[in-house]
Amino acid sequence: MKRKILIIFCSILLVGILLTGFLSLSLIKANYSNLLDDKIYTIIGLSIIIGLLASFVLAYRFINKMVGPLVEMTEATKQISDGDLTKRISVNSSDEIGKLATNFNNMAIRLSETIKELSESNINLSAVLTSIINPIIAVDNNHRIVLINPAAEQLFEVSAEEAKNKHILEVFRNNILDEELTHILENKIERQIEIFVKIPQEKILKIYTNLIKPKNQPDKIIGVVVLIQDVTEIRKLEKMRSGFVANVSHELRTPLTSISGFIETLKSGAIDDEKTKRRFLDIIDIETERLTRLIDDILTLSDIENTKHRDTRQKILTSDSIIEVEEIMKSVAKAKGIEILSEIESNLPALYGNRDWFKQMMINLLDNAIKYTISGGKVHIYAYEKYNKIFISVKDSGIGIPKSDLPKLFERFYRVDKARSRKVGGTGLGLAIVKHIVLSFDGKIKVSSEKGKGTEFTVIIPINNAVK
Ligand SMILES: Nc1ncnc2c1ncn2[C@@H]1O[C@H](COP(=O)(O)OP(=O)(O)OP(=O)(O)O)[C@@H](O)[C@H]1O
Numbered sequence: 187m188k189r190k191i192l193i194i195f196c197s198i199l200l201v202g203i204l205l206t207g208f209l210s211l212s213l214i215k216a217n218y219s220n221l222l223d224d225k226i227y228t229i230i231g232l233s234i235i236i237g238l239l240a241s242f243v244l245a246y247r248f249i250n251k252m253v254g255p256l257v258e259m260t261e262a263t264k265q266i267s268d269g270d271l272t273k274r275i276s277v278n279s280s281d282e283i284g285k286l287a288t289n290f291n292n293m294a295i296r297l298s299e300t301i302k303e304l305s306e307s308n309i310n311l312s313a314v315l316t317s318i319i320n321p322i323i324a325v326d327n328n329h330r331i332v333l334i335n336p337a338a339e340q341l342f343e344v345s346a347e348e349a350k351n352k353h354i355l356e357v358f359r360n361n362i363l364d365e366e367l368t369h370i371l372e373n374k375i376e377r378q379i380e381i382f383v384k385i386p387q388e389k390i391l392k393i394y395t396n397l398i399k400p401k402n403q404p405d406k407i408i409g410v411v412v413l414i415q416d417v418t419e420i421r422k423l424e425k426m427r428s429g430f431v432a433n434v435s436h437e438l439r440t441p442l443t444s445i446s447g448f449i450e451t452l453k454s455g456a457i458d459d460e461k462t463k464r465r466f467l468d469i470i471d472i473e474t475e476r477l478t479r480l481i482d483d484i485l486t487l488s489d490i491e492n493t494k495h496r497d498t499r500q501k502i503l504t505s506d507s508i509i510e511v512e513e514i515m516k517s518v519a520k521a522k523g524i525e526i527l528s529e530i531e532s533n534l535p536a537l538y539g540n541r542d543w544f545k546q547m548m549i550n551l552l553d554n555a556i557k558y559t560i561s562g563g564k565v566h567i568y569a570y571e572k573y574n575k576i577f578i579s580v581k582d583s584g585i586g587i588p589k590s591d592l593p594k595l596f597e598r599f600y601r602v603d604k605a606r607s608r609k610v611g612g613t614g615l616g617l618a619i620v621k622h623i624v625l626s627f628d629g630k631i632k633v634s635s636e637k638g639k640g641t642e643f644t645v646i647i648p649i650n651n652a653v654k
Pocket residue numbers: 483550554555557558582584585586587595600601602603607611612613614615616617618641
């Protein structure tokens with residue numbers, strides 16, 4: 187460009203000089219043919235200088251007019267490409283260069299509008315993607331990631347920058363998802379599947395796939411959107427619920443079968459024998475009682491689970507409550523030849539929660555200690571304050587629990603020895619109830635046991651649960 191300008195500039199200059207020289211020579215020839223030689227040269231010299239100056243001014247103006255807008259345009263394109271979309275060119279001519287400048291300005295306006303629209307829709311899209319709690323990934327036809335939302339970044343422990351353009355297998359090492367992508371891209375179908383993954387914990391993920399089709403080319407497929415739902419908890423709860431229903435049905439059926447069996451036997455003649463009748467009626471009585479207790483326990487458990495524990499915040503005088511339960515259970519223990527000993531700190535700080543549940547918790551723990559300790563044994567109750575917490579422990583010298591059973595102890599209907607528990611009237615819900623009550627106090631429960639030696643359950647409740 188610079189060379190072209192130089193050539194144009196020199197050409198104008200040369201034409202100017204030649205023209206001036208030619209004109210001055212013609213003038214001299216016509217009017218001053220009798221003048222002295224040196225004067226002629228002066229005139230020629232002067233004419234050349236004037237001509238030079240005139241052509242210089244002319245060339246400068248011409249070039250400036252032609253090149254000025256082009257230089258401005260070059261500058262403007264650079265600024266626009268650097269991101270300054272407000273840059274415009276001043277147009278002050280109606281010739282070709284003026285039209286070019288006008289078109290350039292229009293183009294810059296359109297460009298800035300389009301970019302604004304695009305960035306607005308981009309902001310909206312990323313706001314939507316960020317607010318969606320489900321992980322979302324979009325991949326192209328080669329399974330390369332083109333988009334990943336924050337939830338997916340979190341799930342796969344990868345940043346969007348790291349994941350972009352990577353093959354799905356590099357980010358999510360799971361063949362099933364990759365095979366699924368191949369399947370749906372080949373068959374042009376959309377569907378849902380569930381997969382088991384380890385990332386690093388075991389999870390069950392429900393995967394929804396949708397083909398990506400451009401708006402103006404609905405037959406073309408350019409990739410797949412994968413929406414992921416973590417259904418681990420849902421499936422776990424479903425499994426627990428169906429297990430619970432199966433257990434409840436079984437537990438209810440057992441006494442009912444027994445009751446109906448004995449009634450049947452009585453009806454078919456046994457009622458006439460006084461001794462048999464008494465024995466059968468006693469069994470029916472025990473079974474009916476078990477049935478009632480079972481239903482009561484199920485209702486208590488569901489009540490504790492369904493009540494937001496923050497709803498009930500009664501003041502519980504801890505020491506007094508424990509002593510009250512001790513008194514109640516002492517008679518049960520005495521009947522079995524078991525002694526209850528206690529070391530309960532007086533004036534323990536008050537707790538806040540459901541008073542009846544607190545007592546129920548103590549009853550269940552003492553009931554177990556008595557139930558699973560043979561006659562002549564001892565049960566200790568300790569209650570003290572330490573580290574701004576209340577520690578309540580119930581220790582017995584009973585049959586103990588094998589180590590392998592300890593982790594399952596608080597599950598509903600779990601009994602170490604089913605037959606034995608049934609014999610002593612256990613439903614297997616006592617400790618599940620205790621666990622939920624302890625949780626309602628934001629507390630923890632621990633168990634330590636040695637088979638044949640005894641068991642100790644310790645409940646730890648934070649004192650400041652009142653101020654929360
Ligand atoms: N102090 C204990 N010593 C030995 N085993 C215990 C003790 N406490 C609980 N267990 C074992 O844990 C199991 C579960 O106890 P849990 O209180 O939940 O049920 P349960 O006592 O059988 O029935 P219930 O619902 O009537 O309390 C018991 O069946 C028993 O095997």
